[in-house]
Amino acid sequence: MTPEADSGDAAAVWLLALGQTLLYAGSYYSFPALLPALEADLGWTKATFAAGPTLGFLIMAGLTLWSGRLVDRGFGGELLIWAPLMVAGGVLLLGLVRSPLGWNLGWAIIGVAQAACLYETCFAFLTRRLGGDARAAITRVTLVAGFAGTLAFPLGHVLGQAFGGQGGMLVFAAMIAGMVVPMNVIAVVRLRRKARVAGLARPADAPGALRRALAKPAFWAISGAVALIWLNHGILLTYVLVLFQDRGAGPALAATAAACVGPAQVAGRLALLMAGARISTATATLASLASVVVAGGLLWAAGAAMPLIFAFAVLQGAGAGLLSILRPVLVAETLGRDGFGAISGAVAIAPILASAAAPSVGAALLAMGGTPAVYAATWLMALAGLATAALLLRRV
Incomplete structure (x- = not known):
């Protein structure tokens, strides 16, 4: 340009x-x-x-x-x-x-x-x-x-x-x-x-590219891993003020901590850009997912040390922010660039559906088991997403 x-x-x-x-x-x-x-x-x-x-x-x-x-x-x-x-x-x-x-x-x-x-x-x-x-x-x-x-x-x-x-x-x-x-x-x-x-x-469109991608296990592995993280993120984001107040933060402090998620997303993306080719897509993907897993553990631990909600916000935001950039790169590297638009759009359906389910799933968890059920379920989602991605990336 x-x-x-x-x-x-x-x-x-x-x-x-x-x-x-x-x-x-x-x-x-x-x-x-x-x-x-x-x-x-x-x-x-x-x-x-x-x-x-x-x-x-x-x-x-x-x-x-x-x-x-x-x-x-x-x-x-x-x-x-x-x-x-x-x-x-x-x-x-x-x-x-x-x-x-x-x-x-x-x-x-x-x-x-x-x-x-x-x-x-x-x-x-x-x-x-x-x-x-x-x-x-x-x-x-x-x-x-x-x-x-x-x-x-x-x-x-x-x-x-x-x-x-x-x-x-x-x-x-x-x-x-x-x-x-x-x-x-x-x-x-x-x-x-x-x-x-x-x-x-x-x-020009690439005829049959989406059909070929759908036949590959990698397509479903990427979709599943991203969907799990977006379900985790959607639940935590929807009820973040409720959860932070449950950890002992007042309304104003809870809103302040929640506001840290956005800058952490940006910081994660900037770090990836600065790293450039020195870090592979596979390594960056696993790091982003591991960040969400650790964040869930910190949110749980914040019941004993309330300031940990800020550490949770930073790691959760950085992990999710990285994944939003890495998803299309991962799709291109594992499924190819032919018909990329159609394939990427198809992969995007899974996280959108996860986001759709997140508010209701979170409400059901709160109704059935209170905030402990939310902490446990979202941490298991993050762990499953990390495991799925690790299995996928071992094969590529």
């Missing part, structure tokens, strides 16, 4: 990165960030609240391949512009409803929209528009968007105290509609102009 082009592309990519940050903060993270205030507002059980995000993730998983096909047909920019408005509408509804039916409807709307405007769509759009420069652009997006939780948890704490849980949702909805959409419009226009000037075209 030339310096001139880099100047124009960089501005557009940074705008998309900020847009992804605000989207994740206003939709994905707003629920756990406002959960205590929402419980005070509406008085529902955790299982009732959790049904909404679960429904949203299930819908998102079902539509991921559909949105990918739309990007391939040249509609990625439209998705990134209009779908955030739909997300804002769903979050707005969450701030107004008084019944579980309305709550679930709001999350259904969010699920449809998220399938069209979060990471998978953003990365596919960047790949289509920037060609060989897409890898650097995607890295920038993940580095910035890693701060979504850092923004959402303290902001959610302040908004919950000032306006209540539903009032906080209304503020998040306004943030998405008023900030994300204009930034995405500018970014899409600039990147499309760059693609036209460079004469970039979408690479």
Whole structure:
């Protein structure tokens, strides 16, 4: 990329990165960030609240391949512009409803929209528009968007105290509609102009590549390992304030510790970039999974030493942050680069489904065994994910 082009592309990519940050903060993270205030507002059980995000993730998983096909047909920019408005509408509804039916409807709307405007769509759009420069652009997006939780948890704490849980949702909805959409419009226009000037075209599809990948044990091993970690991460993230308070932290300190997950994700990604070729994908993958295992042990031990919640947040965030970058690299190295987009999208379904199940699984664990059941189950998930990846990587 030339310096001139880099100047124009960089501005557009940074705008998309900020847009992804605000989207994740206003939709994905707003629920756990406002959960205590929402419980005070509406008085529902955790299982009732959790049904909404679960429904949203299930819908998102079902539509991921559909949105990918739309990007391939040249509609990625439209998705990134209009779908955030739909997300804002769903979050707005969450701030107004008084019944579980309305709550679930709001999350259904969010699920449809998220399938069209979060990471998978953003990365596919960047790949289509920037060609060989897409890898650097995607890295920038993940580095910035890693701060979504850092923004959402303290902001959610302040908004919950000032306006209540539903009032906080209304503020998040306004943030998405008023900030994300204009930034995405500018970014899409600039990147499309760059693609036209460079004469970039979408690479041809590789017929049968996905079918061949599905026949390989490595595909299912990667999907299973990532799904286990995303189920672990989703449960812990959804109920992080509850768990931290159970370990002895006050509401403000719990929100502060939760906000450390985002910077830790970014730190993990930066460390991987700085290490470069000196660390193999296999080693980095095992290190990221081991980090999540150790984090679970520290959260358990925080009952005796409450400050360990900060160490948990750092290791959990670093491990999950690394895995989000390593997943597509691992797919390419073990399953090949032919038909990469379709294969990567298929692998992404497993963690999305895990994220869908996480709120409800976490609520069920809390109902059946309280916080000890959550600590034990999530640690076993991390351990199983590490073991699965270790077996896979011994064979490649």
